[in-house]
Amino acid sequence: MTELACPCLSGEQYPQCCQPLHDGLPSQTAEGLMRSRYSAFVLGKIDYLLDTLAPEQRQQIHREQLQETITQTHWLGLQVLDSSLDANDEATVEFVAWYQDTPMGQLHERSRFCKIEQRWFYLDGVMLKPIKPERNSPCFCGSGQKFKRCHGR
Numbered sequence: 001m002t003e004l005a006c007p008c009l010s011g012e013q014y015p016q017c018c019q020p021l022h023d024g025l026p027s028q029t030a031e032g033l034m035r036s037r038y039s040a041f042v043l044g045k046i047d048y049l050l051d052t053l054a055p056e057q058r059q060q061i062h063r064e065q066l067q068e069t070i071t072q073t074h075w076l077g078l079q080v081l082d083s084s085l086d087a088n089d090e091a092t093v094e095f096v097a098w099y100q101d102t103p104m105g106q107l108h109e110r111s112r113f114c115k116i117e118q119r120w121f122y123l124d125g126v127m128l129k130p131i132k133p134e135r136n137s138p139c140f141c142g143s144g145q146k147f148k149r150c151h152g153r
């Protein structure tokens with residue numbers, strides 16, 4: 001992984017991936033927004049995380065909570081498992097975000113997104129059961145190693 005590799009592990013470099021969204025460009029897709037929110041968690045971009053919340057969510061999620069999550073969580077990688085456009089302005093993305101724990105934890109979530117005036121926003125999500133990583137698949141951390149030789153050891 002190079003220095004500029006995007007934290008969302010798309011394989012793209014940050015300036016070609018999540019950075020333009022962090023700088024204000026609207027995301028074309030809900031999945032893109034989801035990825036850029038993950039990257040914002042990794043990079044500690046709280047304003048972006050707040051700005052991309054659906055208006056009805058803004059009262060529920062507070063800066064302090066986000067700050068706490070950001071300081072306490074060391075993210076290891078992101079896997080987008082599924083994404084679907086449910087209507088013109090509604091989409092669902094299922095993903096697993098991995099983080100450091102003993103030895104690792106995961107947030108497996110199905111998130112809902114809504115589109116308002118050409119911009120996607122995070123609406124809410126439901127937590128799903130943890131997935132079992134396949135031992136012979138590439139590790140979620142983007143190392144290029146098989147899981148069993150990397151974080152699965």
Ligand SMILES: [Zn+2]
Pocket residue numbers: 006007008009010014017018019035036039
């Ligand atoms: Zn990215």
Ligand SMILES: [Zn+2]
Pocket residue numbers: 139140141142143150151152
């Ligand atoms: Zn790994």
